[in-house]
Amino acid sequence: MAERLGDIVRLTLDADGAESSPVIQLSVDQTRTLVAGAQQDLQDFFSLAETWAEQHLPAHAAAVTAALARALDVAPTP
Numbered sequence: 001m002a003e004r005l006g007d008i009v010r011l012t013l014d015a016d017g018a019e020s021s022p023v024i025q026l027s028v029d030q031t032r033t034l035v036a037g038a039q040q041d042l043q044d045f046f047s048l049a050e051t052w053a054e055q056h057l058p059a060h061a062a063a064v065t066a067a068l069a070r071a072l073d074v075a076p077t078p
Helices: 030-058 062-073
Strands: 003-006 008-012 023-027
Touching: 003 030, 008 030, 023 030
Parallel strands: none
Antiparallel strands: 003 008, 008 023
């Protein structure tokens, strides 16, 4: 669960067992940086997977990368 408390974002790992669940508190700026980094990591992963599929599965690369793009919610490269 994520909740914003002023300039702090509080992440509770198990919302159902919130009393015993670990809690992470980050500033809004730290949270934005973390999310931007995760988005870049996913885009980089997709790019590498796309290249791999083109090299190792040329007949199926388009289908594989399209499915992966849907799963990761990224735009395939033209």
